[in-house]
Amino acid sequence: xxxxxxxxxxxxxxxxxxxxxxxxxxxxxxxxxxxxxxxxxxxxxxxxxxxxxxxxxxxxxxxxxxxxxxxxxxxxxxxxxxxxxxxxxxxxxxxxxxxxx
Numbered sequence: 683x684x685x686x687x688x689x690x691x692x693x694x695x696x697x698x699x700x701x702x703x704x705x706x707x708x709x710x711x712x713x714x715x716x717x718x719x720x721x722x723x724x725x726x727x728x729x730x731x732x733x734x735x736x737x738x739x740x741x742x743x744x745x746x747x748x749x750x751x752x753x754x755x756x757x758x759x760x761x762x763x764x765x766x767x768x769x770x771x772x773x774x775x776x777x778x779x780x781x782x783x
Contacts, residue, residue, distance in 0.1 A: 701732075 705713070717727035748756065766774075 713728065714724055717724045720727060722730075
């Protein structure tokens with residue numbers, strides 16, 4: 683007689699928001715097949731895939747990659763900042779005039 687496997691309780695976030703969209707049949711079949719192969723519900727599979735992609739996209743846009751030349755120019759400007767231009771001096775004076783600190 684086969685033994686019952688204990689059910690593993692997973693903590694799932696309280697899902698109250700909805701996101702709906704339409705798919706063509708081929709895409710839907712592809713997603714359902716992938717979810718089935720990973721032994722997950724389609725909704726769980728989609729949420730995980732979308733979340734992973736969203737995090738990766740945000741990280742790509744929030745990460746600044748500099749070449750060696752750009753990095754050297756940046757640190758040189760930090761260590762040896764240039765004198766402010768006349769335009770910058772005027773802008774700062776105008777800012778101080780308009781904004782009370």
